[in-house]
Amino acid sequence: MIIIEYTYLTTSAKRFETADNHVVIGRQSAERPVDLDLTPDVTVSRNHARIFYDKKNYWLEDLGSRGGTWVNNLPISEKTRITLQDRVRIGQTTLRFKMLGSTRRIDSMTDTEPLPIDSLDNLPDHGSFTSSVSATESPTNLLIPEQQGRDTLALVERRLAVFYELGAALGSAQSVEPVLKTVVQHLVKVIPGAQRGAVLLRDGRKLFLKAYQPERSKPSVSLYLAKLAIDKQEAFTWRYDDPGEMKRLTDSIVWHGTKCAMYAPLIWQDEVLGIAYVDNYVAEDAFKKDDLLLLTAMSSQAAMFVKNHTLQEDLRHQEIVRSNLLRQFSPQVADHLEGILSERGQLGLGGERVEPVTILNSDVRGFTAISAQMDPRDVMEQLNQLFSVCIPIIFKYNGTVDKYIGDAILAVFGSPNPDPEGRQWSDAVRAAIEMQRAVRKLGHEWRQLGRPVFEIGIGVHTGAVLQGFIGSHEQMEYTVIGDTVNRTTRYCDGAKAGQIVISPDVFARVRGTVDVRPTVITTKHPETESDLDAFLVKGMGTQGLQPPAEQD
Numbered sequence: 224m225i226i227i228e229y230t231y232l233t234t235s236a237k238r239f240e241t242a243d244n245h246v247v248i249g250r251q252s253a254e255r256p257v258d259l260d261l262t263p264d265v266t267v268s269r270n271h272a273r274i275f276y277d278k279k280n281y282w283l284e285d286l287g288s289r290g291g292t293w294v295n296n297l298p299i300s301e302k303t304r305i306t307l308q309d310r311v312r313i314g315q316t317t318l319r320f321k322m323l324g325s326t327r328r329i330d331s332m333t334d335t336e337p338l339p340i341d342s343l344d345n346l347p348d349h350g351s352f353t354s355s356v357s358a359t360e361s362p363t364n365l366l367i368p369e370q371q372g373r374d375t376l377a378l379v380e381r382r383l384a385v386f387y388e389l390g391a392a393l394g395s396a397q398s399v400e401p402v403l404k405t406v407v408q409h410l411v412k413v414i415p416g417a418q419r420g421a422v423l424l425r426d427g428r429k430l431f432l433k434a435y436q437p438e439r440s441k442p443s444v445s446l447y448l449a450k451l452a453i454d455k456q457e458a459f460t461w462r463y464d465d466p467g468e469m470k471r472l473t474d475s476i477v478w479h480g481t482k483c484a485m486y487a488p489l490i491w492q493d494e495v496l497g498i499a500y501v502d503n504y505v506a507e508d509a510f511k512k513d514d515l516l517l518l519t520a521m522s523s524q525a526a527m528f529v530k531n532h533t534l535q536e537d538l539r540h541q542e543i544v545r546s547n548l549l550r551q552f553s554p555q556v557a558d559h560l561e562g563i564l565s566e567r568g569q570l571g572l573g574g575e576r577v578e579p580v581t582i583l584n585s586d587v588r589g590f591t592a593i594s595a596q597m598d599p600r601d602v603m604e605q606l607n608q609l610f611s612v613c614i615p616i617i618f619k620y621n622g623t624v625d626k627y628i629g630d631a632i633l634a635v636f637g638s639p640n641p642d643p644e645g646r647q648w649s650d651a652v653r654a655a656i657e658m659q660r661a662v663r664k665l666g667h668e669w670r671q672l673g674r675p676v677f678e679i680g681i682g683v684h685t686g687a688v689l690q691g692f693i694g695s696h697e698q699m700e701y702t703v704i705g706d707t708v709n710r711t712t713r714y715c716d717g718a719k720a721g722q723i724v725i726s727p728d729v730f731a732r733v734r735g736t737v738d739v740r741p742t743v744i745t746t747k748h749p750e751t752e753s754d755l756d757a758f759l760v761k762g763m764g765t766q767g768l769q770p771p772a773e774q775d
Contacts, residue, residue: 225274225281226322226480228504231264232315236505238480240322244276248313249286266290266314280304281323283311290314321480355459356519403434406525410501411436414518416483416509417501419443422525424489424497425453433497443479448486449498456495458487458519460510483509487519489526496526578687580638581651581729582708583622584715585613585658585681587630593675594630605669606630609677612661619657620650625702630677631715635703638690648685648732652760655681655723663721682715684726714757717744723760730758738762 226240239259249257249271250264261267268288275282284302285292292299293312305311311318403422410420421435421442430449435442448461463482484502488495499522503509587593587609594602610632617624617634625633634654637647658681666676686707710726718724730739739758746752 224322225320227259227318227320228480229259229261229316229318231261238504246274247286248272248274249288261313261316264314264316267316268314271313274305281306288313355455355457356515400433402525402528406499406521407434407436410499410518410521413521414485414501414510414514416503416506416514418503418505418509420499420501422489422497422499423449424529425495430498443481443502443504444498444500445481445484448484449500452486452488452498452500453495456488456490458485458515458522460485460512460515462507480504482507485510485515485518487515487522489522489529491523491526491530494530496529499525576687577638577690579647579685580688580690580703580707581636581647581683581685582688582703582711583617583632583634583636583651583655583681583683584711585632585634585655585679586715587677588680588720590630590677593677597675601674605674605677608665609662609679612665613658613679616654616657616661620654621646622650622654633708633711635688635690638688638703645732648729649736651683651685652723652725652729652733652737655683656760656763659721659723678720680715680718680720681723682711682713682718682725683723683729684711684714685728685732686710710755713744713746713752713755716747717742717755717757718759724757725760727756727758736763 224240224242225244225246226238228236228238230236241258243258246258247256247270248259248261248267249255249269250262250267251257251260252269255269257270261271266289268286268290270286271288272283272285272292275284281304282302283292283294283299283305285299290313294303294305294309296310296312305320305323307320307323309320311320403424406422407420411417419436419442421432421444423430423432423444425431430444430446432442432444452458461484479502481502482504483506484500486498486500489497489499499518501510501518587606597605609630610627613632614624617632620636621640622634622636623639625635627633634651636642636651636654659679662677662679666678669676684707686705688703688705688707690703714724714726724742724744725733725739730737738761740761742757742759744755744757746754
């Protein structure tokens with residue numbers, strides 16, 4: 224990495240930076256392109272000099288120019304090693320090197336960089352903090368000077384105009400990102416010495432770069448100075464007035480050539496939302512106390528808009544998550560989760576062990592063979608019709624659809640809402656009986672239309688599961704896992720078309736309410752799994768199953 228500041232006669236300093244380790248200096252032409260163009264200095268040759276790196280040192284070499292290349296007021300006749308302390312003159316242009324080094328990463332911001340980046344051995348102890356102001360100071364005190372004078376009215380009018388203009392621009396923004404971009408644009412525009420600026424938002428111990436100017440340059444934030452502003456909750460001006468040895472400064476200050484900077488935390492109602500800063504890479508006295516007060520006032524105003532938009536976006540996001548999530552549940556279960564959402568603010572990812580929970584697994588018998596002879600669109604249409612008659616029945620008995628696995632449905636009873644009355648076993652079995660009845664009726668309709676008939680087998684088992692929400696915060700789903708779920712699948716495998724097979728644990732809970740016949744499910748893998756005792760549900764017993772409780 225090479226950074227050079229160069230000045231032609233008395234013009235303002237310009238800045239050149241590149242990640243390349245080879246730079247040709249001169250004046251640009253179609254025949255002889257250069258990397259660093261020193262136009263309008265006509266005393267510079269087209270290809271005047273070059274800087275290159277030999278894996279150990281940086282070297283400067285004259286390319287046979289007319290006026291020669293000078294290092295520390297001495298002409299060079301062969302390649303000369305250069306350092307940060309060297310002063311180079313080419314024609315009537317003076318060059319100073321701000322960085323000579325490899326393209327290693329320094330504390331320029333990425334969107335995942337942790338906050339405390341600068342080493343405690345590399346603090347900017349040779350710079351000075353020229354002024355500071357509390358970031359929680361009221362905008363009135365920031366906009367109206369303490370000392371009144373002849374120019375007070377003009378100063379207040381300027382500050383109020385800037386404050387109003389920023390507020391109007393922020394008011395029209397529709398989301399946080401445009402708000403932050405608008406803030407940076409106004410900071411760089413209205414603060415005379417601001418050449419660069421950025422806004423970073425805070426998330427725990429990390430800062431996230433959200434907007435910066437100029438957009439084609441690299442963000443020049445010093446995370447040490449940003450952390451200082453956040454910790455102190457103060458806005459301040461930092462000036463590079465006595466650099467001493469360059470290694471005594473933070474990497475970012477050296478890397479970006481910062482001469483003067485102002486940092487102000489974004490604070491709203493005692494919450495630090497982030498940081499705003501502007502800096503200058505030419506003048507050490509670029510910012511006055513008036514500029515710092517204006518930056519602080521604008522940062523306070525920006526914080527209010529950022530917080531407002533953030534809250535609105537959080538509400539919209541939670542509503543999307545809520546809408547997607549609650550599609551899995553019956554209205555009764557959804558109401559229960561709505562209560563949790565209201566109390567906790569949001570549902571989080573994670574899980575817990577619960578017992579007992581009852582699992583219902585239904586599967587279309589012979590689906591692979593049947594669907595192979597059908598048009599894919601017809602397969603999907605009939606599956607959707609099958610699901611459309613089964614899902615309302617599951618919801619009717621307070622079940623939750625965990626997932627669809629091709630032609631199979633995995634439903635859960637007794638979770639995620641509590642089951643204080645112990646109805647989950649009867650609910651699951653009754654749902655299974657009504658599902659078979661509905662599927663038989665649907666099959667009759669398909670036969671009349673000349674369509675293939677889908678028939679289902681159902682298995683029901685109860686036990687302990689791990690339940691919770693998996694996925695991402697944007698797309699989370701409720702699910703259950705564990706041996707109970709796996710064993711339910713085995714009971715389902717043992718059910719033929721139109722049958723319901725329940726485990727002994729379920730039968731113990733619904734004994735007397737259903738008419739059953741003992742059966743044995745033969746395992747597919749006798750070397751690792753034993754046969755399962757089970758009960759085939761023939762219908763409702765003499766006592767019958769209780770109907771689902773009426774809902775208010």
